[in-house]
Amino acid sequence: MGKDLRIKSKVFDGTMKAPNRAMLRAVGVSEDDFKKPMIGVASTWSEVTPCNIHIDDLALKAKQGAREAGGVPLIFNTITVSDGISMGTDGMRFSLPSRDVIADSIETVVGAESLDGLVTIGACDKNIPGCMIAIANSEVPSVFVYGGTIAPGSHRGKDIDIVSVFEGVGQHNNGRIDDGELKAIECSACPGAGACGGMYTANTMASAVEAMGMSLPGSSSNPAESPEKEEDCDAAGKAVYHLLEKDIYPKDIMTKEAFENAITVVMALGGSTNAILHLLSIAHAIEVDLTIDDFNRIQANTPHLADLKPSGKYVMQDLHRVGGVQAVMKLLHEAGYLHGDCLTVTGKTVAENLAEAPSLAEGQDVIMPFDNPKRADGPLIVLKGNLAPSGAVAKVSGVKVKRHTGPARVFNTEKEATAAVMANEINDGDVLVIRYIGPKGGPGMPEMLSVSSILVGKGLGEKVALLTDGRFSGGTHGLVVGHIAPEAQVGGPIAFLHEGDLVTIDSDKKEISFEISENELEKRRNEWVAPPLYKKGILGKYAHNVSCSSKGAVTDFLNK
Structure with missing residues (x-):
């Protein structure tokens, strides 16, 4: 058992009254427990997605660890939604707002119950940043635990995953596969529990959090x-108790240098474009001065090393097999890419942790050597120009096209754009634009994995550029640009695009623009009328409060 920490407990500090004790006795807190710190275990368990179906058991392991260390662990739950299931439907509008609902709900319980420490367990895409925002705002010693990646499915002797199904729809539409083959892919893609297997958003953000030192x-x-x-979960419960002993708080770990470590690891692994949005939001919560321009600064000096899906051939389980993220971090640290003196939830520095970490397995080819990287610089870039003055985000790993100029094919909904693609109305060289789906306009900034995957499945992945003020899944690849800001809903230049305008994307110059005179642009701006802002329920609240995507799409921007 750990030492007596009642001096650190917010509840058991001498102010506890008989009614409070009575309520806690009813949930199993004993007389001896009143001398110990209360540690919350925030579980995102749910039956609505395979990503989180197993987390109830993991929460019990974290509870066991916290109890054995000397704390009083209490499990509570929060929501999750499945991006994969909601993709391509109106339900996808709720995905990004769920990040803030998760964050707010965890912070609410920690604050209301005066918890002393916190373990959060998340798996699906928005769980991870949601948990991390909550940790930042709750300001108690905390550890994040990732629920883990799913095993790859198998079809015709090859590993497949959920993105294989989305791309199969495009192949089916083009007549390249029949009904039976599509059904076989569907039935084999997701074999069990865990988050989507490639270096998609969940695995990207989990890697970023580990690099940051918070798991x-x-x-x-x-x-x-x-x-x-x-x-891992058992150890996390114990680790929170030790953080209480050492008086280590999230703000001691989540420094600017820690965020730079996270960005470096994301670039090396070829992570999701969503990492930019989420790391900005977490930095905002912990009050670290991180901007969208920091990503280009680090991108320019960090090689892309990982041959991971969606632009490579391996999945997260393969990376685990050859040493995992710690082995990649060790490689990066030894080459001078990481800040080794950053503190972590182990109570040790990054360098001290990595001294004990394994090196990459001999003969492995999941992670490329520095002298033969997948790409000499990072695959996530921020583009600016007259179409995106506040920035836009592209993932250029595996994309051979460096510059694309073509006529805009403009749609105000994903449904209309998808119908045009399926009807073969989008041609080689076109620039497919889907707008009014940003944080406010969506509302909720939905992901365009469905339409982007159909383009890839139809063989148009690098022949047609896809631009949006919405987002892309971590599983998206091809010639795509998202997070265009300011968004159309607030009168960003994307709102003034007309059918046929020539648009240019230049990844080397990191520019995105359209051909228009200042006079014509001003004329279109004066003629433009903003659509009504959504007003009802959670999406209405979100639309009225959310910030620009270039600021992380946070909902408390004016308060910080």
Whole structure:
């Protein structure tokens, strides 16, 4: 058992009254427990997605660890939604807002119950940043645990995943596969529990959090259904108690240098464009001065090393097999890419943790060497220009086209754009634009994985550029640009695009623009009328409060 920490407890500090004790006795808190710190275990368990179906058992492991260390652990739950299931439907508008609902709900319980420490366990895309925003705002010693990646599916002797199904729809539409083949892919893609297997958003953000020092070494690459993941959760419960002993808080760990480590690892692994949005939001919550321009600064000096899906051939379980994210971090640190003196939730520095970490397995080819990288610089770039004065985001890994100029094909909804693609109305060289789906306009900034995957499946992945003020899934690849800001809903230049305008995307110059005179642009701006802002329910609240995507699409921007 750990030492008596009642001096650190917010509840058991001498102000506890008989009614408070009575309520806690009813949930199993004993007389001896009143001398110990209360540690919350925030679980995102749910049956609505395979990403989170196993987390109830993992929460019990974290509770066990916290109890054995000397704390009083209490499990509580929050929501999750499945991006993969909602993709291509109106439900996708709720995905990004769920990040803030998760964050707010966890912070609410920690604050209302005066908890002393916190373990959060998340898996699906928005769980991870939601948990991290909550940790930042709750300001108690905390550890994040990743629920882990799913094992790859298998079809015709090849590994497949959920993105294989989306791309299969495009192949089916083009007549390249029949009904039976599409059904076989569908039935094989997701074999069990865990988050989507490639270097998509969940695995990207889990890796970023580990690089930042807010999860235990190995957490991001330990598979969902593995003894290592159970041990990870048990150890996290113990780790929070030790953070209380050492008086280490999230703000001590989540420094500007820690965020730079996270960005470096994301670039090296070829992570999701969503990492930019989410890391900005977490930095905002912890009050670290991180801007969208920091990503280009780090991108220019960080090689892309990982041969991981969607632009490579391997999945997260393969990376685990050859040493995991810790081995990649060790490689990067030894080459001078990481800040080794950053503190972590182990109570040790990054350098001290990595001294004990394994090196990459001999003969592996998941991670490329520095002298033969996938790309000499990072694959996530921020573009600016008269179409996106506040920035736009592209993932250029595996994309051979460096510059594309073509006529704009403009749609105000994903449904209309998808119908045009399926009807073969989009031609080689076109620039497909889907607008009014930004944070406010969507509302909720939905992802365009469905339409982008159909383009790839139809063989148009690098022949047609796809631009949007919405987002893209971490599973998206091809010639795509998202997060165009300011968004159309608030009168960003994307709102003034007309059918046929020539648009240019230049990844080398990091520019995105359209051909228009200042006089014509001003004329269109004066003629433009903003659509009504959505008003009802959670999406209405979100639309009225959310910031620009270049600021992380946060909902408390005016308060900080």
